[in-house]
Amino acid sequence: MSKLPKVVVIATKNMGKAREFAALFAEDGIETKSLLDFERVPEINENGTTFEANARIKADTVSAFLDLPVLADDSGLSVDYLYGQPGVHSARYAGDHNDAANNARLLAEMAGVPPEKRTAAFHSVLVFAKPDQPAQDLVVSGTIAGRIASFPRGENGFGYDVLFELPDLKKTMAEISASEKNKISHRAKAMAKLEQQWRQWWLAN
Template sequence: MSERKQVVLATRNQGKVKEFNKLFSELGWEGISLANFEGVPEVVEDGETFEANAVKKAVTISTYLGLPAVGDDSGLEVDALGGRPGVYSARYAGEHATDEENWRKLLGELEGVPDEKRTARFRCTLVYVEPGKEPVIATGACEGVIAREPAGTNGFGYDPVFYLPAEGKMMAQLSPEQKNQLSHRANAMKRLLETMKVEE
């Protein structure tokens, strides 16, 4: 791989862009946000799995721009809710819901659920595509527990209510550096890189 590989991030989520670029910098990659391009088609995330959505995003953007692209789909799986919110994590409380509205709905649904049954995980599927080539797919997860009250101001999404027993903190209480060591996105990125090195 070249020293500075430019890769388009198939997202407009600025929280994800920041995280990706911290991870990319360690790989010698330069992640370019979709905000840098005009006229890029909006990708409708209508897949029933994280993988289906991530593949659709990466292939659509890579084909349109003629550049390598990384698509990701990620979300929260709560065991007591049968894996919900899952692919609907970003719009759990409605199509244009805020992060706080989403996690407040989640806490409401888990009211009365005992601590030992509040297990959950963040899951991320990353897909790397170069024009004309087969997608490279990797998945990562980060296990935790849904807290009863929010804490912390870092991160985004459900980070304020996602408790990490091994750290004794919420995801939102970790520094960006700490999060990039153990997040679902970081784990998926490590697997993606390992897979790509094998295929080279």
């Protein structure tokens, strides 16, 4: 396994997310860094129309700039009644990364919608990029289905977790523990796929 990378950059400034991904590489002795470890990383214009497009933009831009392998993700909420919105605009649905405002707007948009029409899904796409090889990006995704609750419930999680109800559990994502969430979430499913594939992909290209 000597041909595996020595360093992988996680394209985020969120240290919690960076630590989460670091666990994927720790057993191979690979050091992980976040964008906070570098100066003058260019601003990334996430102007893609899909989660995959935005994750590719992040991974390929940072990899080309740093000349290092980069793992990026893009994720969000898709509501069937709203024709897939907020989608790639999930973090900025009602402003700039304001969870309370985003949830308030979503509840307003869904006011009066019956339970059977409140179906939704969380999506996550991970893109692993090598320097100067954007055509060889490894892309994996994960999805979890649910529905939009009629009011916020729970104290855990972040973002839309307080409104995303898991029908089988009859709880929102914010009403389950972090360990439970990390087993069933959209990002957890994508990370499981990445774990199965990334070594073979790296050594084959």
